[in-house]
Amino acid sequence: MYLTNVLLENFLIKMVLSLLIVHSLVKCDKNNEQRFQFPEFDYKETNKNELSYREFESACEQSSQCKELQPNGIQRHRCIMECISPSCYQDIYRFDELEEGEIDVRLVSFKGCFVQRLGRSRNR
Numbered sequence: 001m002y003l004t005n006v007l008l009e010n011f012l013i014k015m016v017l018s019l020l021i022v023h024s025l026v027k028c029d030k031n032n033e034q035r036f037q038f039p040e041f042d043y044k045e046t047n048k049n050e051l052s053y054r055e056f057e058s059a060c061e062q063s064s065q066c067k068e069l070q071p072n073g074i075q076r077h078r079c080i081m082e083c084i085s086p087s088c089y090q091d092i093y094r095f096d097e098l099e100e101g102e103i104d105v106r107l108v109s110f111k112g113c114f115v116q117r118l119g120r121s122r123n124r
Contacts, residue, residue: 043115
């Protein structure tokens with residue numbers, strides 16, 4: 001019985017130490033982790049900006065190139081974004097394209113880029 005208790009105690013000590021080591025490694029990794037970086041564009045969510053974006057988005061959703069793709073698939077989403085603004089898509093997404101199930105943290109920057117470049121093209 002005594003030997004069983006000693007073995008159990010040693011096992012528990014090793015487990016606790018292992019967990020502490022793993023925890024400290026994870027904590028160190030989080031401290032060293034780099035923030036995902038991409039070109040950032042300011043975006044002011046106004047009715048005018050949202051309307052412009054939605055008009056382009058709707059037109060691109062109906063385009064023959066994007067319409068035939070799976071309705072909720074990532075390929076269709078990419079197609080629509082690239083259709084809305086090829087240059088913004090290139091700048092923001094091309095180097096690291098969205099993956100299935102990924103939360104699109106770059107969408108606000110994409111909209112900012114779109115509005116900025118749309119304004120430039122209208123001012124010409």
